[in-house]
Amino acid sequence: MCRWLAYSGSPILLEDIVYKPxxxxxxxxxxxxxxxxxxxxxxxxxxxxxxRSTPAVFRDVGPAWSNRNLRELTSHIRSRMFFAHIRASTGSATQQTNCHPFRYGRWLWMHNGMIDGFSAIRRELALAVAPALFPSIEGSTDSEVMFFLALGLGLAEDPPGAVARMAGLVEEVGWRHGVEHPVQMTVAVCDGTRMWAFRYSTEHRSRSLFHSTDIEGLKELYPDSPLVRRASEEARLVVSEPLGDVPGAWNEVPESSYAVVEHGRYEIRPFAPARVPVPAVGA
Known part of the structure; x- marks a missing residue:
């Protein structure tokens, strides 16, 4: 699978989160x-x-631990909202267009997990992508197909609803092809202002996902930490696994739920797939 992190808050150097913990x-x-x-x-x-309103993206096919350009960029870039992702392929090719995060307009998307049986249902899922969006798919991953399905199902107007409809569509297609547990996902998506993070799997045994404790609480616990001192009150992190073993710093995102982060406001809400009609695809 993969590991990822998402940050929202006052502008900080990317290396403070990506390298230093x-x-x-x-x-x-x-x-x-x-x-x-x-x-x-x-x-x-x-x-x-x-x-700018649209995000910048830097992706490469090599391992993150030895990439000098990544080290250089993160030591100079400050951002109020960013994603970082390291990939372990579940079968698709190791190529730049398959690396996360994926971008469309102002949107960023990254994923840990898989669509089980993707090779058998890939064609049907691809044909469910909105025709106007399909030419923008560059790679061969299930993750990117999930993103473009969500875009076509109303991501711009209703991100939680669009992700729910995407998950429901993938499940329906998977079940039609005899896949018992089609969806395994922790997904992060943002539009430059708000950020959402979803934890869901068909079998209800999802990959790990955590969010940071509010900064005021951390400042009381760790007054001497340089990173905590520099963080603003609205700073929030969502991560595949904690960035350290500091007691009280991390809370698990519950199974079948999603987090929404906006201007320091952080909420956990329940998540369930929404059923949508899936037309049969001919041979």
Whole structure:
């Protein structure tokens, strides 16, 4: 599978989160503790918002731990909202277009998990992507297909509803093809202002996902931490696994739920797939 993190808050250097914590994403690329694979070396990516409404993206196919360009960029880029992802392929090719995060307009998307039986249902799912969006799919991953399905199902107007409809569609198609548990996902998506993180699987045994404790609480617990001192009150992190073993710093996102982050406001809400009609696809 993969490991990822999403940050929202006052602008900070990306390296403060990506490299500096004791169990940083770079450390996780070699020694993940909660992932299916210990090593995540099939590419990486970062996506961040700066002075424009659309985000910038940097992705590469090599392992994150040895990429000098990643180290250089994160030591100079400050951002108020960014994604970082390290990839362990579940079968699709190791190529730049398959690295996360994926971008469309102002949207960023990244995923840990899989569509089970994807090779058998890929054609039907691809044909369910809105025709106007289909030419923008660049890679061959299930993750990118999930993103473009959600875009066509109303992501811009209703992100939680669109992700629910996407998950419901994937499940219906999978079940039609005899796949028992089609969906396994922790997904992060943002539009530059708000961020959502979803934890769901058909079998209700989802991959790990955590969110940071509010900064005021952390400042009381760890007054001498430079990173905590620099963080603003609205700073929030959502991560595949904690960035350190600091007691009280991390809370698990519950099974079948999603988090929404906006201007420091953080809420956990229940999540369930929404059923949508899936037309039969001919041979």
């Amino acid at each position: 004791s169990h940083s994403l770079i450390e996780q690329s070699l020694h993940a503790k909660l992932g299916v694979e210990t090593t995540n070396g099939d590419g990486f990516g970062i996506g961040w918002y700066g002075h």
